Amino acid sequence: MRAGGFVKRFVLPLFLPLTVVLFAAAAPDKAAPSGADDPARRFTLTPLADGVYAVLRDDRPGFMVDANNLLIINERDVVVVDANGAPSITKQVVAALKRLTDKPVRYVVNTHYHDDHIRGNQVWREAYPGVEFIAHAFAREYLPGQGAINRKAFLTAAPGFLEDLRGALKSGTGLTGAPLTAEERDSLQSDVSLAGLVLGEGDKAETVLPTITVRDRLTLERGARVIDILHLGSGHTAADLVVHLPKEGIVATGDLVVWPVPLVGDPQSHIAEWGKTLGRLRELHASILVPGHGPVLRDDTYVKTLEEMFTSIAAQAQEAVKSGATGDAARRKIDLQPYRQSLAGDSPVRRGLFQMYVAQPAVAAALREATEKPAAGASDPAAGSGAASAPGSSVAIAAVAVKSSTASAPSPAKAAADEVRATETAFAKTMAARDHAAFAAMLADETIFFGSTRVLRGKAAVSEGWARFFEGPDAPFAWGPERVEVLESGRLALSTGPVFDPAGHRTGTFNSIWRREDDGRWRIVFDNGCPPCAAAAGK
Numbered sequence: 001m002r003a004g005g006f007v008k009r010f011v012l013p014l015f016l017p018l019t020v021v022l023f024a025a026a027a028p029d030k031a032a033p034s035g036a037d038d039p040a041r042r043f044t045l046t047p048l049a050d051g052v053y054a055v056l057r058d059d060r061p062g063f064m065v066d067a068n069n070l071l072i073i074n075e076r077d078v079v080v081v082d083a084n085g086a087p088s089i090t091k092q093v094v095a096a097l098k099r100l101t102d103k104p105v106r107y108v109v110n111t112h113y114h115d116d117h118i119r120g121n122q123v124w125r126e127a128y129p130g131v132e133f134i135a136h137a138f139a140r141e142y143l144p145g146q147g148a149i150n151r152k153a154f155l156t157a158a159p160g161f162l163e164d165l166r167g168a169l170k171s172g173t174g175l176t177g178a179p180l181t182a183e184e185r186d187s188l189q190s191d192v193s194l195a196g197l198v199l200g201e202g203d204k205a206e207t208v209l210p211t212i213t214v215r216d217r218l219t220l221e222r223g224a225r226v227i228d229i230l231h232l233g234s235g236h237t238a239a240d241l242v243v244h245l246p247k248e249g250i251v252a253t254g255d256l257v258v259w260p261v262p263l264v265g266d267p268q269s270h271i272a273e274w275g276k277t278l279g280r281l282r283e284l285h286a287s288i289l290v291p292g293h294g295p296v297l298r299d300d301t302y303v304k305t306l307e308e309m310f311t312s313i314a315a316q317a318q319e320a321v322k323s324g325a326t327g328d329a330a331r332r333k334i335d336l337q338p339y340r341q342s343l344a345g346d347s348p349v350r351r352g353l354f355q356m357y358v359a360q361p362a363v364a365a366a367l368r369e370a371t372e373k374p375a376a377g378a379s380d381p382a383a384g385s386g387a388a389s390a391p392g393s394s395v396a397i398a399a400v401a402v403k404s405s406t407a408s409a410p411s412p413a414k415a416a417a418d419e420v421r422a423t424e425t426a427f428a429k430t431m432a433a434r435d436h437a438a439f440a441a442m443l444a445d446e447t448i449f450f451g452s453t454r455v456l457r458g459k460a461a462v463s464e465g466w467a468r469f470f471e472g473p474d475a476p477f478a479w480g481p482e483r484v485e486v487l488e489s490g491r492l493a494l495s496t497g498p499v500f501d502p503a504g505h506r507t508g509t510f511n512s513i514w515r516r517e518d519d520g521r522w523r524i525v526f527d528n529g530c531p532p533c534a535a536a537a538g539k
């Protein structure tokens, strides 16, 4: 029955025209590209120090973005930070590097495991067969399991998302019915061209796994160049790495820092820890920060804002939980207004992004963290071994969640749908993570699961009946939400989507009903799989 998450990150921004333009610095609001050009070539190469270049994607802020890169040319070789979200984009970055130097790339560092940062690994390997891939140990663990499930689910659902965006552009109206502003149109065009490119290359890119993993720190001494690869703590994911050049005062932050609005995923992101991790990032005292997405930052003002926001959301969530508030009441206690204003201002696009990437997932994650704190330290990356935790899904967001909210603040029903989608994704993660206890915790007391030969009634019966699927090291099947519908009351939801066998073949469809319970959490009350999945899943 069920299958993994949707979480993939669809975000990709692109930069302008193709030629490698040299800029001293990219100002956040500098003239923007049309979005109609070739998204594979939309980047600007920016020299930062001797032999150090940022490859900055220039895209309108939007739902689709691609990762920035850092190119570090050493005495004998090159170190690259992050690959990109589609092979054709990475090919252009390789070509840009080859125009700068004929030294070989020795290492590619993936700052975390999302597709817009790793999918181009294969292209680097083809261009430089001896290259090694460095990532956090948890990325190595995540990619072949939940990561593969999430990518598949993403590729299944994303075309619908793309159609929605195209439809909005064609009609000239957003999904709220209001006419598109120029900013929204730019953003959508950028999204559409980039999404078209990424989806056009579908699953062509094989996942190239890290060959060297890091848990805390790895230092590369390349001649006179010192390159520190650091896990400063969790934030965007439990596998976040930054790449620091102490002598040059440059740091590539990965998605710990994304401009103009941070990318938060629930359950993959860690809100309370994120603030602390950004504090450690500022302690590096770098004068140049290359964010995962967005322009080069020349001071830590923006990082400070993010640090304060995550710290505040976590503290407010703790307070809300302490006061006994749950569900909507708890959510209402968290005041985001100063941060919404500071990050999004009056821009409808940025406000939409803030709603999508902060208001919903950050608040949901923070409340969950605040509730779970005493019980489970397991997924708390603060415990040190980020690698041991298994944040299931995350930034599923962009692609799917966006489906119905082109750039405008989503409705409460839509917000609830995002929650259900995240919940379904987390539910699927329990199977991939072999976590039977977490699976059982998501069952309503009176839940009913229909199997092929029998019906399991009640939490205890389902928990026991499903225990066999959690035996052994490998998940017998996986699933992910494709479609989620929530009743206007926000209390009951249907979630349905594909079920996959371990080889990744679709074997059926699941249908689940989720109910929002008194504590504000969604729990599953009915589950019924289609006939084909019955054999594998017993349902």
Ligand SMILES: [Zn+2]
Pocket: 009, 011, 066, 067, 114, 116, 117, 255, 292, 293
């Ligand atoms: Zn990213």
